[in-house]
Amino acid sequence: MKRFLxxxxxxxxxxxxxxxxxxxxxxxxxxxxxxxxxxxxxxxxKASQVVIARDGKRTVLTMANDYQGNVxxxxxxxxxxxxxxxxQVRVGEQKIIDRLDSFSAPRLVEYFDSDPCARYxxxxxxxxxxxxxxxxxxxxxxxxxxxxxxxxxxxKFAVGEYDILILSAKDSDGLESWLxxxxxxxxxxxxxxxxxYIRQNMKFFVAKVNIAELSKTGSQSLRPLMMAFESPKFMLxxxxxxxxxxxxxxxxxxxxxxxxxxxxxxxxxxxxxxGSDIPxxxxxxxxxxxxxxxxxxxxKEGKKVAFLxxxxxxxxxxxxxxxxxxxxxxxxxxxxxLDSPNNSGIMPxxxxxxxxxxxxxxxxITRLHIRYSRDKFPEDLTFKETSNQESFQGxxxxxxxxxxxxxxxxxxxxxxxxxxxxxKEAQTLARLTSWDIGDIRRKMNISVLPDPVEVxxxxxxxx
Amino acid sequence: MLKLPFALPRSLTKFFDASxxxxxxxxxxxxxxxxxxxxxxxxxxxxxxxxxxxPIAIAITFATCWLTQICMISIFxxxxxxxxxxxxxxxxxxxxxxxxxxxxxxxxxxxxVCAAFLAIASKFIFRTNGKHWFxxxxxxxxMVLLLDQYVWNNHxxxxxGQWGEDSLYALVFLGLGGIVLxxxxxxxxxxxxxxxxxxxxxLRNLWLGWTWDVLAHRLTSGSLLLFALFMIxxxxxxxxxxxxxxxxxxxxxxxxxIFRNVFFNSDAMFYALFLISPLTVLGDRLWKAPRFQWxxxxxxxxx
Numbered sequence: 233m234k235r236f237l238x239x240x241x242x243x244x245x246x247x248x249x250x251x252x253x254x255x256x257x258x259x260x261x262x263x264x265x266x267x268x269x270x271x272x273x274x275x276x277x278k279a280s281q282v283v284i285a286r287d288g289k290r291t292v293l294t295m296a297n298d299y300q301g302n303v304x305x306x307x308x309x310x311x312x313x314x315x316x317x318x319x320q321v322r323v324g325e326q327k328i329i330d331r332l333d334s335f336s337a338p339r340l341v342e343y344f345d346s347d348p349c350a351r352y353x354x355x356x357x358x359x360x361x362x363x364x365x366x367x368x369x370x371x372x373x374x375x376x377x378x379x380x381x382x383x384x385x386x387x388k389f390a391v392g393e394y395d396i397l398i399l400s401a402k403d404s405d406g407l408e409s410w411l412x413x414x415x416x417x418x419x420x421x422x423x424x425x426x427x428x429y430i431r432q433n434m435k436f437f438v439a440k441v442n443i444a445e446l447s448k449t450g451s452q453s454l455r456p457l458m459m460a461f462e463s464p465k466f467m468l469x470x471x472x473x474x475x476x477x478x479x480x481x482x483x484x485x486x487x488x489x490x491x492x493x494x495x496x497x498x499x500x501x502x503x504x505x506x507g508s509d510i511p512x513x514x515x516x517x518x519x520x521x522x523x524x525x526x527x528x529x530x531x532k533e534g535k536k537v538a539f540l541x542x543x544x545x546x547x548x549x550x551x552x553x554x555x556x557x558x559x560x561x562x563x564x565x566x567x568x569x570l571d572s573p574n575n576s577g578i579m580p581x582x583x584x585x586x587x588x589x590x591x592x593x594x595x596x597i598t599r600l601h602i603r604y605s606r607d608k609f610p611e612d613l614t615f616k617e618t619s620n621q622e623s624f625q626g627x628x629x630x631x632x633x634x635x636x637x638x639x640x641x642x643x644x645x646x647x648x649x650x651x652x653x654x655x656k657e658a659q660t661l662a663r664l665t666s667w668d669i670g671d672i673r674r675k676m677n678i679s680v681l682p683d684p685v686e687v688x689x690x691x692x693x694x695x
Numbered sequence: 696m697l698k699l700p701f702a703l704p705r706s707l708t709k710f711f712d713a714s715x716x717x718x719x720x721x722x723x724x725x726x727x728x729x730x731x732x733x734x735x736x737x738x739x740x741x742x743x744x745x746x747x748x749x750p751i752a753i754a755i756t757f758a759t760c761w762l763t764q765i766c767m768i769s770i771f772x773x774x775x776x777x778x779x780x781x782x783x784x785x786x787x788x789x790x791x792x793x794x795x796x797x798x799x800x801x802x803x804x805x806x807x808v809c810a811a812f813l814a815i816a817s818k819f820i821f822r823t824n825g826k827h828w829f830x831x832x833x834x835x836x837x838m839v840l841l842l843d844q845y846v847w848n849n850h851x852x853x854x855x856g857q858w859g860e861d862s863l864y865a866l867v868f869l870g871l872g873g874i875v876l877x878x879x880x881x882x883x884x885x886x887x888x889x890x891x892x893x894x895x896x897x898l899r900n901l902w903l904g905w906t907w908d909v910l911a912h913r914l915t916s917g918s919l920l921l922f923a924l925f926m927i928x929x930x931x932x933x934x935x936x937x938x939x940x941x942x943x944x945x946x947x948x949x950x951x952x953i954f955r956n957v958f959f960n961s962d963a964m965f966y967a968l969f970l971i972s973p974l975t976v977l978g979d980r981l982w983k984a985p986r987f988q989w990x991x992x993x994x995x996x997x998x
Binding site: 404424427428431432464465466491492495496497498499500501502503534536537607610611614616618619620621622 | 744745747800802843848849850851852854855856857858859860861902903904905906908909911912913916958959960961
């Protein structure tokens with residue numbers, strides 16, 4: 233009986249099989265405020281998450297795995313640069329990837345205007361950020377017959393709930409036949425795409441689920457796979473995952489480095505628009521806002537760039553959308569250059585939370601969001617570490633107007649200033665997201681505000 | 696005489712005289728073209744390619760280049776150059792400054808000063824028979840990159856993808872670069888380098904089995920074109936004779952290819968040029984030719 237293996241799954245997850253969950257926890261410390269959490273919502277479809285911890289040539293790659301179908305049918309094929317032994321492969325924790333995600337996700341910040349008639353300063357409060365879940369699909373295809381595969385099983389071992397094979401092949405015909413004859417359904421056209429990886433001397437990491445082991449873990453969801461290796465190649469083989477994909481695919485890469493920011497070396501990397509004031513009603517639609525904004529920016533750039541969403545030293549954050557990761561959590565994420573593996577403790581509440589680590593214990597996170605399709609991204613992604621320590625974050629500002637009585641002159645000025653300010657916010661939002669400006673104005677209730685009637689300049693002079 | 700549909704006042708006729716060289720080539724010194732075009736690229740990059748360059752960083756680059764040039768030329772005067780013409784050497788320093796601003800990125804000023812100083816200083820330290828053999832901007836960049844990688848966090852890097860792979864920019868580079876190269880007569884070097892590199896990448900593409908758009912993507916990188924058109928064609932530091940230049944260009948292409956595809960180094964081109972540069976001396980010894988001069992001189996030219 234033929235087992236149904238999701239061929240698409242196999243190849244989509246060749247680069248990175250997973251589900252993205254952008255969640256964030258409530259009650260995070262931040263300056264003068266608290267976070268408001270929002271419900272989970274699917275933001276990006278077919279997105280994958282990968283964590284790469286890299287120092288020089290040493291790499292720890294974590295692929296999040298969110299397979300949606302029957303786990304019996306799950307299979308993963310990833311080209312890897314070197315032969316991996318059992319000691320180099322581990323099962324990771326999805327929780328850690330989620331923590332990285334929430335730490336670096338785009339965030340909303342709330343500011344409340346103070347009473348214009350009073351003299352004290354405005355206080356600030358922090359809000360939380362976007363959320364999203366993604367899903368991926370995986371069709372399957374037919375097979376062929378062949379005898380001499382010229383495929384060598386270099387290693388075979390079990391790690392956690394996975395049964396893993398490391399294959400090396402001489403040509404793609406053989407590899408394709410071997411995969412098909414061993415009940416991996418791979419899509420048509422895979423042969424042509426496997427060839428470059430075979431020629432580059434890459435090995436194939438093939439993982440299947442061991443049902444007995446999975447039931448021992450007590451959960452139905454598959455945990456991320458981690459692999460540690462040393463290779464000068466700093467890349468992600470996204471081309472293999474493009475087979476049979478309809479349209480764009482999303483990829484979130486978290487690069488952890490002791491040096492500084494990482495960037496994509498063979499495509500342009502630009503920063504996601506950040507820092508704008510947007511209307512306050514977006515607070516309830518932050519997910520939609522971010523999705524539209526990303527889509528607009530992506531299309532404006534001709535669909536051929538990678539976006540930088542976050543770049544920061546992980547010992548601090550400002551504002552924080554999640555607690556910084558402890559040393560222990562960082563180790564679980566793959567960071568191998570920290571001196572002491574001990575938990576350095578939770579920070580007290582406050583604005584920033586510097587964790588005092590020695591210099592070589594620095595971890596810098598770069599969050600890259602890449603939406604790719606076959607025509608605009610023909611090459612596999614290559615990354616590059618730099619010693620750029622500049623910080624960047626996706627941050628959007630809500631300014632709440634003062635709601636109380638404003639009878640003084642300054643108050644009246646303030647009220648008059650609101651309408652142009654809201655109009656500007658509406659225009660910013662329309663520009664960022666390509667939403668209809670009429671809709672935005674309606675939702676903001678701009679018309680309710682008093683018209684900014686021009687006060688003649690002599691009125692203040694000759695009252 | 697240009698034929699115009701209206702009558703010109705006599706005082707202006709001399710400007711429209713066809714024999715007026717200003718009309719045909721306003722700049723005698725090709726360096727002005729290079730400065731103009733590189734400035735255009737810098738402006739383009741900052742305004743359309745979204746680079747986060749700080750104006751202070753650019754100012755520091757130029758200031759350091761100029762200061763170093765003035766100091767160095769006073770300490771190591773060139774025997775053929777009269778003193779009052781020393782100021783014209785600032786044009787070369789400006790070009791170096793522009794090259795550094797376009798290519799090198801840094802988030803600390805120390806690295807920028809270091810790169811600019813080393814770039815200009817290399818012209819005076821590494822010279823044989825009065826000719827410097829390192830391209831100054833290239834030397835500055837490579838030294839800072841090496842320091843960054845092997846010594847300490849120098850906070851300097853090169854963003855290879857900063858131009859993207861837009862064919863529009865490719866055309867702009869080729870066009871403007873072509874004008875400069877025609878003026879200095881070094882089209883052959885660029886062409887040879889690009890041809891050799893393209894052939895090597897093409898062969899690799901064929902062997903790997905990728906489709907042709909992968910190759911196109913690799914070759915239309917703005918950084919590659921800028922390098923090929925402006926960096927390896929600096930006429931004062933590359934071999935003088937044509938044969939020597941062609942071999943030299945091929946050698947750089949081969950080395951850059953090896954660095955990129957065997958050692959997986961993204962900054963392959965810069966290292967390749969850096970390593971091949973000392974061979975200029977050998978090239979000049981084997982093939983004799985007059986040294987390039989920006990402005991034609993009346994007395995005999997040194998090799």
